[in-house]
Amino acid sequence: MTFPPTSTASLSAKAFHRPSKRVLFQFCPVYDAPMDASTFELMKSYLGFTQADAQNLVALKGDIDPILLGVTTRFYEILKAHKETRDVFADDAQIERQKRSFIKWLTELFCGDYGAAYFEQRTAIGRTHSDINLPQHFMIGAMDVVWQSLEEGITRADVTNGRAKLQSVHKLLMLELAVMLGTYKDSYSLVIRDRERLAVEEKLTRAEHLAQIGQLAASLAHEIKNPLAGISGAIQVIRDGLASNDSRIPILAEVLTQINRLDSTVKDLLVYARPKPPLMSPCCVNRILSRVLHVLEEEPAFENIRIERIRCDEDMEVIADPAQLEQLAFNLLLNAAQASSAGSMIRVDTKRLGRWVKLTIQDFGCGMESDTRDRAFEPFYTTKSKGTGLGLPICKRIIDANGGRIRLESTVNKGSKVIIELPAHIEESKGADPC
Ligand code: HEM
Numbered sequence: 001m002t003f004p005p006t007s008t009a010s011l012s013a014k015a016f017h018r019p020s021k022r023v024l025f026q027f028c029p030v031y032d033a034p035m036d037a038s039t040f041e042l043m044k045s046y047l048g049f050t051q052a053d054a055q056n057l058v059a060l061k062g063d064i065d066p067i068l069l070g071v072t073t074r075f076y077e078i079l080k081a082h083k084e085t086r087d088v089f090a091d092d093a094q095i096e097r098q099k100r101s102f103i104k105w106l107t108e109l110f111c112g113d114y115g116a117a118y119f120e121q122r123t124a125i126g127r128t129h130s131d132i133n134l135p136q137h138f139m140i141g142a143m144d145v146v147w148q149s150l151e152e153g154i155t156r157a158d159v160t161n162g163r164a165k166l167q168s169v170h171k172l173l174m175l176e177l178a179v180m181l182g183t184y185k186d187s188y189s190l191v192i193r194d195r196e197r198l199a200v201e202e203k204l205t206r207a208e209h210l211a212q213i214g215q216l217a218a219s220l221a222h223e224i225k226n227p228l229a230g231i232s233g234a235i236q237v238i239r240d241g242l243a244s245n246d247s248r249i250p251i252l253a254e255v256l257t258q259i260n261r262l263d264s265t266v267k268d269l270l271v272y273a274r275p276k277p278p279l280m281s282p283c284c285v286n287r288i289l290s291r292v293l294h295v296l297e298e299e300p301a302f303e304n305i306r307i308e309r310i311r312c313d314e315d316m317e318v319i320a321d322p323a324q325l326e327q328l329a330f331n332l333l334l335n336a337a338q339a340s341s342a343g344s345m346i347r348v349d350t351k352r353l354g355r356w357v358k359l360t361i362q363d364f365g366c367g368m369e370s371d372t373r374d375r376a377f378e379p380f381y382t383t384k385s386k387g388t389g390l391g392l393p394i395c396k397r398i399i400d401a402n403g404g405r406i407r408l409e410s411t412v413n414k415g416s417k418v419i420i421e422l423p424a425h426i427e428e429s430k431g432a433d434p435c
Pocket residue numbers: 079084085086088089098101102105124125128129132134138139142143146
């Protein structure tokens with residue numbers, strides 16, 4: 001609803017501009033580049049994996065072949081012993097098939113060529129695991145199981161230069177683990193990026209849709225405004241021409257009431273859809289509240305409602321557009337009263353918090369369901385038979401245009417609290433507490 005003394009409260013024009021796609025995408029997190037063959041080279045250098053290690057691994061081939069089956073059997077026994085890893089497989093037959101792929105993987109550890117092709121092939125294996133949603137902590141454990149078995153087998157085989165060769169095996173397994181975990185990271189990043197893109201796109205579609213509705217509503221409102229004023233004037237002329245005891249006078253009075261209601265809705269639409277930039281000046285929140293409360297005394301919703309004011313005598317100066325603040329207080333206080341039952345109380349508190357002035361309007365009325373709370377700032381969202389659903393969206397625009405913050409707290413059947421923070425007017429000589 002529009003505050004009567006300032007029918008077209010001004011709002012920032014910027015507030016009605018469509019959000020640009022470029023600006024929204026800027027807020028998406030920046031992801032690391034996906035792992036590639038050059039990252040693999042970097043990891044090799046970081047682990048100190050050299051050509052000497054490659055040679056050590058090739059030299060182990062003959063000693064390794066006899067133990068590959070034992071390493072594989074142990075690996076899958078451990079996977080089968082734990083429900084979380086066992087359930088990843090459809091049945092024992094799949095495990096048996098899997099063992100062949102695993103032995104191939106083990107054999108390739110000792111191939112001696114750890115270039116780009118090796119990396120690509122290992123990445124494909126890694127992806128298989130992230131695709132089946134195998135939690136990555138199992139991968140870390142699994143790599144250690146492989147290490148323990150290989151270390152045991154190689155030690156028992158008593159190979160020449162065993163220590164150095166074991167170190168080479170360990171380095172390669174660490175490289176394998178890095179690739180495995182890298183594929184997890186890459187697939188998580190893709191999932192997150194897709195989800196975020198979807199959310200941003202949904203937001204944009206919604207914002208564009210609302211902007212279109214807003215434009216349409218504004219043109220309609222503009223078209224309705226003048227004829228409405230003409231109709232109202234004509235009815236008043238007819239009414240003034242009737243004798244004071246004419247039985248049609250109450251009918252005309254009702255027509256005028258309805259015209260006023262339409263007029264107020266049209267003004268709300270125009271305020272919302274054609275916001276004007278705020279005319280900022282130092283203004284006292286408590287004085288504005290007193291003025292608005294005085295006007296609202298006449299509203300039927302305020303009958304039998306007690307207003308409790310806290311710190312209302314203090315000088316709470318903010319830098320804002322006073323006409324817009326009146327509009328804001330009017331909409332919020334009216335909502336509070338409409339939600340309250342007779343005999344209820346509305347508490348209005350203002351408080352200085354460092355560089356901010358905090359205004360709280362609290363009612364003890366019907367409160368909001370969580371869906372209403374989530375959608376309350378959406379234009380045209382209303383749960384009232386005679387509401388337009390523009391009160392809170394207008395408040396949000398005013399708050400944004402005046403550099404403030406607004407939030408809602410509400411519990412069904414307990415009441416609601418609207419908390420607003422506006423930049424305090426700080427005289428240079430006085431200084432301010434940092435906040
Ligand atoms: C050192 C760790 C591991 C290695 C080296 C490894 C190796 C492999 C290989 C080579 C494949 C075949 C990939 C392909 O066909 O493209 C594979 C598939 C698979 N791995 Fe692993 N794996 C490891 C850990 C695990 C763990 C801990 C589980 C958990 C239960 C697991 C479950 C699977 C399953 C279910 C498949 C088959 C996916 C499918 O066929 O759709 N792996 N693994």
